[in-house]
Amino acid sequence: MTATPTSGPLTPGKQLGFRRMSDDAGLFKMTAVDQRPPIKGPIAEAHGGEAPWDKVAEVKTALMEALQPTSTAMLLDPHYAIPHGWRGFDVRKGLIVTLEDSLFRETGQGRFSSEIDDWSVGKIKRMGGDAVKVLAWYRPDISEEVRRAQEDFVKRTGDLCARHDIPFLFELLVHPIESDTEQTSEYTEMATKHADHVLASVEAFAGADYGVDVFKLESPVPAKGITAGDGDIQALFDEMGRLAGRPWVMLSAGAGKADFRSVLEYAYGAGASGYLAGRAIWLDAFGRWPDMDAMRAGLxxxxxxxxxxxxxLTDARATPWHAHEVYGGDGLAFLDPTADFRHTYGDM
Known part of the structure; x- marks a missing residue:
């Protein structure tokens, strides 16, 4: 199978992944503990510049165990969270697995993303994953070389997710280039980002060629200090949802708790189906590390x-993924509800 438009009935594997990631109402309440630099950084600083594997893995496992009861799905990484925390993972929750490496090549005119070494869509599917997550740095004014490479990376992932019939959850983040006054290599939101960059990036990957099933999106305006009720901001979120053209969820990008809640108010007003957040949820508690007991208490x-x-808030205002218009309002419809299913369902 190759990447096809996200329209009409979902294939069985993709639909099952959606159902496992969401609650009974079709809403996503998902927690990310796949972050590597935000967790490794403080641990490395406390250990002379190198983050011991067991210390990072211990933190990730504690985050997973504390937060999965309140989540519909967990986003985990194959470096630490999965091998260390597998025994404690609740198999009743959806399992989203990271594909992209946290290290990227910076050019000043864009960032090159790549897969984690010796890791693949096929391995994620084979181990029982319910979705593949990829983060790609992007903005419309990066160099042609980087733009093509990023687009090829996403398309390659979409093709493989279609072949293995597993949902492709795609995260977009804009970033500084050398002409910007704000410079950061961290996985944090740009305080000086432009809404046009966010919206154009969503539009760039909304085409059928990329095979995206769920968008994980940042706020089109800086989240710090955002308040609810601004009509101009709501219009930007509305346009982002329109451009996505399929189910989408919000990421937190390190926003504070009150700010992220306000972001969700706008997102749900624009048709978002939930959230996939990490640091807004657990960063304050992680601040109590290295006292693991204090950190667990904070969680x-x-x-x-x-x-x-x-x-x-999600229960009250979010849009069920299966009610999205891209599925004609019935994303739970089966691909081929006839006796011919075994013939019409494509092989890998």
């Missing part, structure tokens, strides 16, 4: 109640 006392608040 229980602070992170879980915050997730419950987000989940209540």
């Amino acid at each position: 229980v006392e602070d992170s879980v109640p915050y997730m419950q608040e987000l989940n209540a």
